[in-house]
Amino acid sequence: MSVPRYWREEKYRYRLIGSRCSKCGEIFFPRRLVCSKCRSRQLRDYKLSEKGRIVSWTIIRNPPKEYEKYAPYAVGLIELDDGLKIISQLVDLEPEEIKTGMRVEATFRKIREEGSSGIIEYGYKFRPVIE
Amino acid sequence: MRRVAVAGIGLTPISEHWDKSLVDLAVESSCRAIDDSGSLNFDTLYVANVGSAFIQRQQNLGSMISDALGIKGINSLSIEASSASGGFAFNEAVRAVASGVSDSVLVIGVEKMSDALPEEVASTLAMSEDQEYIAYTGITNFGLNALIHRFYMECYGVTASDIAMFAVRCHEHAEGCNHAQYPFKISVDRVLTSPMESDPIHALECSGIGDGAAAVILKPFEGKDREVEVLATATSTDIFHLTQRRDITTLNAVCSAAEKAFRTAGISRKEVDLLELHDDSTIMGVLSLEDLGFAEKGKGSTLVVSGVTSRTGELPTNTFGGLKARGNPIGATGIYQISELVMQLRGEAGKCQIENARVGLAENLGGVGSSCSVAILRRL
Numbered sequence: 001m002s003v004p005r006y007w008r009e010e011k012y013r014y015r016l017i018g019s020r021c022s023k024c025g026e027i028f029f030p031r032r033l034v035c036s037k038c039r040s041r042q043l044r045d046y047k048l049s050e051k052g053r054i055v056s057w058t059i060i061r062n063p064p065k066e067y068e069k070y071a072p073y074a075v076g077l078i079e080l081d082d083g084l085k086i087i088s089q090l091v092d093l094e095p096e097e098i099k100t101g102m103r104v105e106a107t108f109r110k111i112r113e114e115g116s117s118g119i120i121e122y123g124y125k126f127r128p129v130i131e
Numbered sequence: 132m133r134r135v136a137v138a139g140i141g142l143t144p145i146s147e148h149w150d151k152s153l154v155d156l157a158v159e160s161s162c163r164a165i166d167d168s169g170s171l172n173f174d175t176l177y178v179a180n181v182g183s184a185f186i187q188r189q190q191n192l193g194s195m196i197s198d199a200l201g202i203k204g205i206n207s208l209s210i211e212a213s214s215a216s217g218g219f220a221f222n223e224a225v226r227a228v229a230s231g232v233s234d235s236v237l238v239i240g241v242e243k244m245s246d247a248l249p250e251e252v253a254s255t256l257a258m259s260e261d262q263e264y265i266a267y268t269g270i271t272n273f274g275l276n277a278l279i280h281r282f283y284m285e286c287y288g289v290t291a292s293d294i295a296m297f298a299v300r301c302h303e304h305a306e307g308c309n310h311a312q313y314p315f316k317i318s319v320d321r322v323l324t325s326p327m328e329s330d331p332i333h334a335l336e337c338s339g340i341g342d343g344a345a346a347v348i349l350k351p352f353e354g355k356d357r358e359v360e361v362l363a364t365a366t367s368t369d370i371f372h373l374t375q376r377r378d379i380t381t382l383n384a385v386c387s388a389a390e391k392a393f394r395t396a397g398i399s400r401k402e403v404d405l406l407e408l409h410d411d412s413t414i415m416g417v418l419s420l421e422d423l424g425f426a427e428k429g430k431g432s433t434l435v436v437s438g439v440t441s442r443t444g445e446l447p448t449n450t451f452g453g454l455k456a457r458g459n460p461i462g463a464t465g466i467y468q469i470s471e472l473v474m475q476l477r478g479e480a481g482k483c484q485i486e487n488a489r490v491g492l493a494e495n496l497g498g499v500g501s502s503c504s505v506a507i508l509r510r511l
């Protein structure tokens with residue numbers, strides 16, 4: 001992967017930034033240039049909630065390339081407190097502990113490595129909230 | 132608009148064809164379709180394929196395959212719409228003939244998956260999703276299906292066994308099918324005790340990895356003996372990210388493609404005699420029954436469990452085994468579905484033949500339901 005391709009998403013992945021339509025107020029993740037609700041082109045950066053709950057989840061046992069060494073790993077569909085949904089790996093818990101409705105929060109983690117000399121990619125994963 | 136007919140079909144068996152290349156498979160299926168139709172000349176060739184750029188590092192299939200068939204000087208290109216490539220290519224071919232700009236179109240669906248390692252296949256399939264925010268999380272296509280599958284079970288109180296029956300019925304139908312990859316029966320217990328592919332989806336609920344090619348020839352409808360008329364084709368899309376859909380258990384692209392196709396065909400759902408659906412895993416087959424309008428939301432698996440979708444039921448579905456048992460050579464799958472409808476409607480389905488087949492519907496999905504094609508075919 002080229003460095004710019006990774007670098008241009010950094011802000012959005014590291015800080016969980018999406019878009020909010022200035023016209024109709026709809027929020028989106030990932031970011032977009034045209035609102036899919038009202039087709040306005042006036043969208044601004046929007047900071048997502050970093051906490052939410054698990055709506056659905058799975059365990060990936062046959063992973064794609066560059067994810068082999070992490071398998072098996074859990075991936076959840078999470079509804080954030082602001083209502084947006086996000087797909088993310090679930091970490092710091094065993095598969096048996098995962099339950100629908102569980103509270104989770106974003107955490108900064110390594111995502112994958114491109115061989116031994118390529119880019120090491122970081123980004124968000126979600127872990128259980130300790131109340 | 133002109134009436135359009137399928138004038139010929141040709142299939143290769145779906146298998147791991149170690150001794151055959153992508154082009155070999157494309158040529159083999161095309162020659163069978165040419166022999167079936169008796170038509171040698173085409174002005175347009177569409178190739179439906181998903182993985183060649185990544186798996187074989189081969190592009191420009193349009194020119195490559197038309198030359199391999201000895202055809203020169205025609206409009207030839209590939210069409211990609213994820214695993215709905217076959218259905219979308221068919222749709223384009225029908226439009227070309229209906230509009231009068233083409234008089235004879237050859238559509239070839241071809242996929243050669245066994246040239247890749249399993250993790251490369253998973254990566255190829257995940258290319259249908261946003262690389263930056265979905266595939267990036269390490270989720271696979273079956274993983275996305277699994278998110279829907281679990282949510283659907285909890286939402287509608289449907290059991291794992293009810294959904295698994297979709298795979299069982301597919302395998303019942305594949306028995307005796309010459310081109311099927313897995314032409315044998317399996318029990319629901321065997322499905323539910325198979326290893327997890329992506330929880331809660333079991334390995335035996337998923338389509339496998341296979342190579343195959345299917346070809347169809349489209350011409351203006353003339354009312355000849357073995358012609359099958361294309362009553363309607365339609366395609367549609369949905370919100371690309373599963374995360375942004377209001378209800379993840381509804382495939383909106385299926386609803387709207389079906390709506391358009393039925394409107395064009397001018398027939399009701401009751402007039403449909405058989406279905407070929409896109410069950411890349413069992414839940415997608417169940418959702419397809421619902422979103423095409425054949426079952427209420429949450430009740431798709433009831434039709435399967437009760438036998439309505441069986442060969443002798445009221446609405447035989449996946450009559451040669453569907454993606455699960457016939458096989459799912461991604462870009463070719465949609466063309467297999469069309470060819471299978473033609474075989475049923477002509478009465479040439481052999482051991483898989485259903486009775487009184489007059490109208491058939493094929494549904495082909497791409498991504499996690501973000502692209503959908505629907506075709507309705509009729510025998511006179």
Ligand SMILES: [Zn+2]
Pocket residue numbers: 021022023024025026035036037038039040
């Ligand atoms: Zn808006």
